[in-house]
Amino acid sequence: MTGDLESYRQAHAAFMEKIEGTIPDDGGVEVYLQTPNPDPISWANSIRKAVGIGADIIITYGASATLAAKSEVRKTPVLFADVYDPVALHLVRDPLRPGGNLSGISSKTPLETLVKTFREIHAVRSMGVLFSSSDLGSLLQVKKIEDLGSGFGFEVLKRDIEDPREISEALSFLADRIDSLYITESPALHLGLGEVVDFSRGKSLPLLGQIPGLSDGGGLISLEADPVEQGELLADCLRQILDGRKIGDLPIRTPRKVSLVINLNVARSLGYKVPFQALSMATRVIR
Structure with missing residues (x-):
């Protein structure tokens, strides 16, 4: 473990x-x-x-x-x-x-469902992605995000994290280049999750991913x-x-x-009005 x-x-x-x-x-x-x-x-x-x-x-x-x-x-x-x-x-x-x-x-879990629902809430143009190249599961997720970006017409900017101490520099690089942030599943990123959530709040960036508990911890939307x-x-x-x-x-x-979770408190803090179509896709809503 x-x-x-x-x-x-x-x-x-x-x-x-x-x-x-x-x-x-x-x-x-x-x-x-x-x-x-x-x-x-x-x-x-x-x-x-x-x-x-x-x-x-x-x-x-x-x-x-x-x-x-x-x-x-x-x-x-x-x-x-x-x-x-x-x-x-x-x-x-x-x-x-x-x-x-x-x-x-x-x-x-079906990443297409997560991204499609997210796009109902936010018209994404440039998505930052944190991943770990040493974790092949994380690499699969970032490749899928890139494929979805090509299909839906948004840019994907990647930063490779091998140690939680690298997160701060990666986020500084992405800060003014993205309008949303996706975090893949990897042990190194799990260990730095608090810093990522704090960054997304401070920069008013929607955070999404497939990490269990992400929306409960401050993410906008997750598929778990x-x-x-x-x-x-x-x-x-x-x-x-x-x-x-x-x-x-x-x-x-x-x-x-499998739960598609939307945090309405985070949505309100970002100025989003979550449409009915997105809410109808959710299996759990945090109010």
Whole structure:
């Protein structure tokens, strides 16, 4: 569970709660949690430690840790959660029958829906995007934003963040060049999320993304896969493995609990009157 991310903590808590009673409480099974820093060396070292202690199953949260596991692990089953697009990331070939030693839960949500709804609220012309090139899930999101920008006719200005300390300089560069800001999902950006929210407020820029809790924390609009559901689905996969199912036969699960969240308080502070069309798309409205 890389970094200190609230969404990962929620997913892991839900996972642990749901497997209670599944794993025998006889001292024969140990759950060993590692929280590496959000960098490639730490991810790889944590996976090697898990292999070194003889883990029977390795569980990873997020694309980066999962890709490290795919690189480092050959036989041990690896279950993952909160991975944006397992097929596009080449973690598995067939989502219905992954084969090999990896399977788990996708967190991919339809970015087109988020951008289309946002455009009902704001006539975007130039969107800033914060991403992390070391996180391939983040790269997939920025590529999709660029495709949508080409289709809808708005410019995309990108800044690559590998360390939260780089956020301030990136935001200073973007400040006078953009009319909206999108933040992709990556551990480095999660850790600097407070600074991004404060910047968007100070510059009166609408902030959007797919990070769980973004709208609750000050974003205008977000499209979120529920972290609790991620953990619960992960527990279901573990149960099937404990019952003798091969991990390569477990299909990739996709999120069912997806929320399009609009923060009307933020909208009012930005001077927006959110149209009915946008409100009708929302599954939750913060007033």
